[in-house]
Amino acid sequence: MTEILLPSDPEVRDRCARSMASKAFLTVWEGAVRSGKTVWALCAFALYATRSPDGDFLLSARTTATAETNCITGDYGLLSLFPGAEYRTVGNVRMVRFRTRQGEKRIHVVGASDIRSYMVIRGATFGGWLADEVNMHDRRFVSEALNRTAMSHDRRHMWTLNPDDPGHWIYSEYIDRYEAMDAGERAELGGFAHFWFRPSDNPAMTPAMLASLSRQYPEGTPFHTRYVLGMRCVAEGRVYPFFGPSCVAEPPEGVRAEFASIDFGSVHPTAMGWYGRSPDGAWWKVAEWGPTAEESARMTVADYMDVFERETERLGGIRRDRLTIDYGGGGEALVREAERRRWYPVNPDKSVLDGIQATAMVLSSGALRVSPSCRRTIDELSSYHWREGRGETVPDKVRDDFADETRYAVSTFIEPRIRRRRRWSRT
Template sequence: MLRDLAMPLSPKQITSIVEAEDAPIALWSGAVSSGKTIASLIAFLIALVAAPDQGLIVVIGRTLQTIERNIIDPLQSVSLFGPLARHVHHTTGSTTAIILGRTVHLVGASDSRSEGRIRGATIALAYVDEATLVPQSFWMMLLSRLRVGNKSRLLATTNPDGPFHWLRKDFMARADEVGLTSWHFTLDDNPSMDPGVVKRLKAQYTGLWYRRFILGEWCLAEGVVYDMWDDERHVVDILPAMQRWTCVGLDYGTVNPLSALLIGHGVDNRLYVASEYRHDSRTAHRQMTDAQYSRALQDWLAGVRHSAGTGADPQWIFVDPSAASFMTQLWSDGVPGVAKADNSVLDGIRSVSVALGSGLLSVHRSCAGLIGELPAYAWDETAAAKGDDKPLKIDDHSVDALRYALHSSAYEWRGLIRTDLKEAA
């Protein structure tokens, strides 16, 4: 099978593939783009051929879409798997695939209720993509379903999380007891990686995310969230001309402050938080209705001053998804581009960290609420000690608005990051 592959393998990848054949539970852990997924997929194909006819074969991920993107698409890539790719058949949206002639069930495991999808099943072979994102209750249920004698096997991949995450604490730290074999991968273990791509990846991550996703460390989320923030580096007094107004991120509040941030794409191919609207009912001594907020938002955008004159027309207005009534008001008032923000907290924090750490994002000095919140926005160390990465819910209105804006539009701006941005910043 290895002779059919279209890409080179590192000694670490080959070792893991060989050793995985005798491991009841095999775990590939480490940096992003380090070759661990390719090695694990090759091991999965070998295990698939040898899997007993009794019992199901399952591939598990956060959602069906992530399974298709992270597992099925690579397996169907001729540039990766050569002629083997022709034996991987899947219709987008289907919960099964045919791989090397075997039926494989694709199971999303986004929350604890997902365990019902495998309850009562007998599973011969399981592959788990991004195991730290799978609920612990689902993982434990999965282990109880691996019951084809000593022939059942579990293969999994993951990026590192906190040192107290259940996967590390209850399984990796007790490897011999639970029958787990694991391998740690770094970027240097992937012989297919272009040096320029490696350089760009290292430029995109800083702080916690650099330690986890580049160095592959299982480290604690502690201290300030945006430890790369530097007033002197990130705050600007003069904005360049804008190619376009990308979006607004809006965190809704009635008793708590409402904060809206306008993001522009400058002619220098960098992003700028160009303006901020903020209403704090406590300091203003009055609350505003949804209709009043809608009017205030439109007036604020119409009054934004910039090099080309006055007024901003953002492509999108990403609103706190819990603010359903306010979105309805905006739609009723004919405000264009209104959409629910992506409220994935950790992924959103990572998007903001990438933009700040790479030097892609700057903030205009007039955005006092955001500039005041960023340096003090901190991780909840009590939650971290329990294995959860959560920021403290204190003074987070503008930073939430920034997260909504950048993460919801990440697909538009990630391609702007160049390795020279970090070096020049």
């Protein structure tokens, strides 16, 4: 079994111990990234599942892949906490199985972000439930998962999350509502415990790691406030508040396009962008193209591909598999036209918040700069705002075509290459 590294600070150590010993109906671990909250939640869940008289339990995360990464594999995953456990597909369900003195235990692993995800667990019965990043779950799944434990002999629920918008439904409908209960109401509920953690609470985080984490998310963004400071905050104002002259520069001589990104629009303007890399490893948005309103009204997908191929040739050409086209919003027609011309476009990674985080990181760190010729990109990144007052973290969908196209390029091509380069540099 994995040896758990305990914090040296007595207060933090006591907080961790109390969180793992909680027998409440709901125990919540909330805090910044890399604060250790998932480790403590997994340890608590492992102890609970081992001792519980029930045999079946639920583990949910944004996706099953996320559950595997955060909760099952790795030094502190369930496979390490339960020596001899196996992770396999049983029927249509991914499951962690292990044996105790009470018999076999089964932890059902489910992705919970899809609007239909609740249907996977409908009709099932679980003893208890661990939700990783519960604020990323579908609302109906959370309600259904709580229903699925009603017949438990030892009913417990354990949630982890990074701080979110204070108006998020996970707070108003559950966490803050339980927090506001008096002692009698909490006793009727079955108990409620809420623990906060910061990166400095994690004994595995060195000073250098803490400094690197602080630099990872640009100050002034909701991601820095939530993921580094560990505080809830409203996403308001500019999405990229740091974006300014320091993010704009002429590409060095000799930088040529390596790949391209297209956000095709049948009801909004189409945006195209081309990206290249300089010898020092920095990335550059070297060119952009978008139609005028008059052009947009009369252009066909063949016309758009004509423009794309003409501009790509002018920029020196790119490999035919280094093109991403958004398949939504009528984009499939452009994809088919591109494939007819022997291009091999990929569907971009369209995760909005993950993409915005990645774009903020590369722009603020100087890993990506924008050519002064890309005027529409500069205008949109400078004015891109959060939509306010809805209890959710989403950007305002106004004049965002080149902002979206840039995000697709970063998520699909640039950020994965930066991540791989960092891994190689460590070996």
